[in-house]
Amino acid sequence: DVKVTQSSRYLVKRTGEKVFxxxxxxxDHENMFWYRQDPxxxxxxxxxxxxxxxxxxxxxxxxxxxxxxxxxxxxxILESASTNQxxxxxxxxxxxxxxEEQYFGPGTRLTVT
Amino acid sequence: GDSVTQMEGPxxxxxxxxxxxxxxxxxxxxxxxxxxxxxPGEGLQLLLKATKADDKGSNKGFEATYRKETTSFHLExxxxxxxxxxxxxxxxxxxxxxxxxxxxxxxxxxxxx
Numbered sequence: 001d002v003k004v005t006q007s008s009r010y011l012v013k014r015t016g017e018k019v020f021x022x023x024x025x026x027x028d029h030e031n032m033f034w035y036r037q038d039p040x041x042x043x044x045x046x047x048x049x050x051x052x053x054x055x056x057x058x059x060x061x062x063x064x065x066x067x068x069x070x071x072x073x074x075x076x077i078l079e080s081a082s083t084n085q086x087x088x089x090x091x092x093x094x095x096x097x098x099x100e101e102q103y104f105g106p107g108t109r110l111t112v113t
Numbered sequence: 114g115d116s117v118t119q120m121e122g123p124x125x126x127x128x129x130x131x132x133x134x135x136x137x138x139x140x141x142x143x144x145x146x147x148x149x150x151x152x153p154g155e156g157l158q159l160l161l162k163a164t165k166a167d168d169k170g171s172n173k174g175f176e177a178t179y180r181k182e183t184t185s186f187h188l189e190x191x192x193x194x195x196x197x198x199x200x201x202x203x204x205x206x207x208x209x210x211x212x213x214x215x216x217x218x219x220x221x222x223x224x225x226x
Contacts, residue, residue, distance in 0.1 A: 004156075031212050042202065042218035043157075050212075058213075090156055094212045101147055102214055104156040 003027070004105035006091055012111045019078040021108050023091030029103075030096035032074035034058075034066065037088040037107070049074055050096060081112045115140040119203050119217035126193055126224050134188040134220045136177075136203035144205040146170075146179050146186040147214070151200045160188075160201070193224045 007022035025032065031050050035043040035058075045058030047066040055066050063085060067075045074093075078085055088109050092102040120135040138144065145164045149157040161170030166181035175190045186203060203217040 033213075040218060043214075043216040045213060048213065092157075096212070100212075101159045101162060102212065104149075104158070106156045 004091055004093055004103050006089075006105040006108050008108050009106060010109050010111075012113065013078075013081050014113055015082060017078075017081050017112075019081050019110065019112075021076040021078075021089055021091075021110070023074045023076070023093075023105055024072050025074075025091075025093040025103070026072065027093065027095075027103070028071065029093035030071070031094045031102075032068065033092040033094075033102065034064075034074065034076045035090045035092065036060070037090055043090065046076065081110075083112050086110060086112045115144070115205060115207055115215045117203050117205055117215055117217035119201075119220050122200075122219075122221040124220060124222050126222070128195055128224055128226055129192045130224075132188070132190040132193045132197075132222065134201055134203075134222070136186045136188065136217060138184050138186065138203075138205050140184075140205055140207050140215075142208050144207040146177070147204045147206070148175070148177055148186070148188050149202040149204060149216075151202065151219070153199070157202065193222070195224045195226060198222055198224045 004025045033048040034046045049055045049068040065077045091105040094102045116139045147162045148160040150160045161172040163170040163179035169178045200219045202219045204214045
């Protein structure tokens with residue numbers, strides 16, 4: 001079974017802190033994605049990566065950056081956390097080609113106070 | 114651009130009732146269509162998918178048929194259970210988009226005894 005793990009289920013940070021969210025997948029997938037999920041807005045794509053050291057902006061990249069140094073690991077970085085970044089963050093991975101779906105991690109609920 | 118529209122929830126049903134959750138999409142080309150389910154406190158899991166027109170996806174008693182003429186992918190189940198209570202997301206993936214998914218806003222289903 002594909003497994004996507006996220007470093008924390010719950011995280012509480014203060015405004016202005018630098019925050020790292022880590023995601024690891026064990027299926028050698030090329031593509032990895034970061035989404036945020038908010039009530040009434042569904043899932044919105046923040047960043048994605050289709051290869052090591054490659055990244056592309058999604059629909060809402062402002063205030064975020066990412067790092068992909070190894071194929072299995074994709075990190076989301078909040079350079080200076082703000083209260084409007086309080087949300088559920090979901091990581092996903094998928095093979096580069098074919099019709100396969102995305103596989104999701106359990107999510108990290110981040111609260112910025 | 115691509116978009117997915119789902120019926121707004123919450124949808125509240127009694128156990129053994131018939132379920133329909135409407136989903137329509139706007140996309141150029143020939144997208145693949147997906148239903149994901151999110152149980153409380155968890156990440157998203159793929160429920161079913163369809164990759165071309167007239168395909169029917171099915172899983173765990175749920176079904177959805179890819180209707181290109183009406184650009185729809187409605188989710189149905191003949192007899193819901195309390196354990197089906199979750200949030201359901203319709204999504205599409207278009208060709209040439211590096212496996213990016215476009216999600217609807219989600220529909221919360223609550224099933225009562």
